[in-house]
Amino acid sequence: MSYTAEISRNNPTCFLFLVDQSGSMAEQFGGEAGRSKAQGVADAINRLLQTLVLRCAKGEYILDRYYIGVIGYGSEIRWGFPIEALAENVLQPVSAIGGNPLRIEERVKRMDDGAGGLIEQRIKFPVWFEPIAQGKTPMCAAFQAAHGLITDFVGQYPSCFPPIVINISDGAANDGHPGPMSDAIRSIASQDGNVLLLNAHVSARGERPILFPTHDGFLPDDFSKLLFYMSSPLPPAMLHQARILEATVEEGARGFAFNADLASVIMFLNIGTRVDNSAS
Amino acid sequence: MPMNSYAFWLARRGNSSAEYEDASAGNDAAGRYAVADGATESCFAGLWARLLVEGFVNGAACEAEPWIASLPALQEQWDADVRGRNLPWYAEPSVKQGAFATFLGFMLTDSPLPYSGEGPGVRASYHWQAIAVGDTCLFHTRGTALLRAFPLEYSNQFDNAPKLVGSRMFAQDIRNRQKLWADGQGQPGDRLWTMTDALAHWCLAEHEAGGNPWSEMESLLPPSPVPGRGAGGEGVNLPSPSGRGAGGEGNSFTQWIEGLRDSGRLRNDDVTLLAIRL
Numbered sequence: 001m002s003y004t005a006e007i008s009r010n011n012p013t014c015f016l017f018l019v020d021q022s023g024s025m026a027e028q029f030g031g032e033a034g035r036s037k038a039q040g041v042a043d044a045i046n047r048l049l050q051t052l053v054l055r056c057a058k059g060e061y062i063l064d065r066y067y068i069g070v071i072g073y074g075s076e077i078r079w080g081f082p083i084e085a086l087a088e089n090v091l092q093p094v095s096a097i098g099g100n101p102l103r104i105e106e107r108v109k110r111m112d113d114g115a116g117g118l119i120e121q122r123i124k125f126p127v128w129f130e131p132i133a134q135g136k137t138p139m140c141a142a143f144q145a146a147h148g149l150i151t152d153f154v155g156q157y158p159s160c161f162p163p164i165v166i167n168i169s170d171g172a173a174n175d176g177h178p179g180p181m182s183d184a185i186r187s188i189a190s191q192d193g194n195v196l197l198l199n200a201h202v203s204a205r206g207e208r209p210i211l212f213p214t215h216d217g218f219l220p221d222d223f224s225k226l227l228f229y230m231s232s233p234l235p236p237a238m239l240h241q242a243r244i245l246e247a248t249v250e251e252g253a254r255g256f257a258f259n260a261d262l263a264s265v266i267m268f269l270n271i272g273t274r275v276d277n278s279a280s
Numbered sequence: 281m282p283m284n285s286y287a288f289w290l291a292r293r294g295n296s297s298a299e300y301e302d303a304s305a306g307n308d309a310a311g312r313y314a315v316a317d318g319a320t321e322s323c324f325a326g327l328w329a330r331l332l333v334e335g336f337v338n339g340a341a342c343e344a345e346p347w348i349a350s351l352p353a354l355q356e357q358w359d360a361d362v363r364g365r366n367l368p369w370y371a372e373p374s375v376k377q378g379a380f381a382t383f384l385g386f387m388l389t390d391s392p393l394p395y396s397g398e399g400p401g402v403r404a405s406y407h408w409q410a411i412a413v414g415d416t417c418l419f420h421t422r423g424t425a426l427l428r429a430f431p432l433e434y435s436n437q438f439d440n441a442p443k444l445v446g447s448r449m450f451a452q453d454i455r456n457r458q459k460l461w462a463d464g465q466g467q468p469g470d471r472l473w474t475m476t477d478a479l480a481h482w483c484l485a486e487h488e489a490g491g492n493p494w495s496e497m498e499s500l501l502p503p504s505p506v507p508g509r510g511a512g513g514e515g516v517n518l519p520s521p522s523g524r525g526a527g528g529e530g531n532s533f534t535q536w537i538e539g540l541r542d543s544g545r546l547r548n549d550d551v552t553l554l555a556i557r558l
Binding site: 008009053054057058059098099101104126 | 294324365368369371374375
């Protein structure tokens with residue numbers, strides 16, 4: 001059966017983020033005043049990276065069950081994290097990510113005090129990824145770069161849980177039609193199944209978020225529809241997980257989110273991280 | 281109290297010895313022994329497992345309430361050890377949660393019975409009392425017969441969510457764990473086998489299938505008992521005067537466990553076995 005491979009140090013999987021850094025990412029995010037799309041996406045990615053690191057943390061150590069990379073696309077293709085210790089390779093073991101944040105911020109989190117009130121707690125918020133909004137949208141070039149990295153990864157770990165590529169964008173590619181290149185990425189396969197390509201459309205429009213739709217009927221524009229058709233159908237295990245989180249998800253749902261708020265983006269990205277819970 | 285204890289362990293395949301998170305300890309003079317299994321999902325679980333077994337064998341409690349009352353001191357030790365480290369950001373959430381482990385500790389006392397033959401006198405006999413939380417098990421055997429399994433009795437009782445003792449858990453929560461205490465009567469020649477879940481599951485499954493796991497384990501022990509602690513297996517973690525296995529080949533335990541893993545009959549997990557020959 002596909003998408004059932006154990007994710008372990010001996011058989012890691014990979015998460016690759018493709019992040020739109022074009023000029024339009026400076027616009028307001030999903031109706032949230034005072035916050036840009038670029039900032040929203042950076043926060044979401046930083047929180048997800050934190051979650052991925054914590055899932056592999058074991059006391060003072062981090063078990064390398066994942067390789068994680070980022071490719072930014074805007075005024076140029078930016079390979080990897082803008083951190084010197086992570087500069088050598090785009091795909092980095094999760095221990096290297098955990099050990100090398102750009103900085104650690106202290107943020108205040110409001111939590112239930114168990115007596116009907118809220119208490120404020122200071123939490124550490126590591127930052128690896130900064131918001132950038134410059135230039136055009138060379139999405140095809142980013143897909144091309146991802147194709148090479150993922151092909152190499154699957155060559156190295158042929159029985160891995162299929163790599164997950166997450167493309168986060170707010171607008172149309174202006175270096176060609178991304179369809180054929182996205183087909184090529186989805187056609188890369190390990191022995192456990194095809195690479196999963198997920199797309200998140202972050203929009204300035206204030207419409208209700210749409211998560212894992214089955215058809216394109218409610219999608220507001222052609223670009224949303226294009227990203228929807230470029231997204232992998234959710235395999236059964238992910239569909240099951242998605243239904244736990246979002247009861248309205250139906251059979252045939254695709255890994256696509258429109259105008260997802262920050263929480264949905266994280267929920268969306270967390271799918272597909274079934275892990276062997278032992279220390280392997 | 282003439283008896284011999286033997287401890288064996290092997291880390292999960294693919295892990296180094298440093299990543300082994302079970303623990304076992306024995307105190308022959310006091311007749312106290314314990315095995316614990318640190319939960320892989322928690323952090324510094326090996327440290328917690330070690331504190332639990334050492335606390336038990338060097339303590340006095342052999343019933344549930346006194347044992348529970350002895351835990352806060354161990355919890356403080358765990359906290360002090362962990363707090364003293366310069367921890368990275370990603371260790372903090374799990375340190376706040378604390379470490380977890382399953383535990384089984386038992387104590388043996390002389391309990392002579394009236395001589396069964398003609399004339400006055402007594403015959404040797406032992407009373408054992410055990411405290412358990414979770415799926416680390418004690419099996420009392422006589423020859424090929426299983427007299428008692430505690431706290432689990434059937435192989436289908438094992439799952440991925442055993443009861444656990446936490447390094448930040450309150451007494452009431454530990455008290456609510458089921459099957460805390462049991463006791464039994466043993467006689468010379470009996471065996472008490474204490475082991476963590478993977479091997480315990482295999483033993484019960486073999487036993488239920490009509491097999492004889494006890495004889496297989498018996499072959500790991502030295503043929504003729506010698507006074508003091510013996511040791512077997514490459515991974516023995518109790519002090520051994522000879523520094524190597526007393527059961528012949530020093531790595532026979534390792535070979536045996538690896539064979540069971542290869543055959544798919546033993547789940548790949550840390551394995552710990554503490555054997556007492558009464």
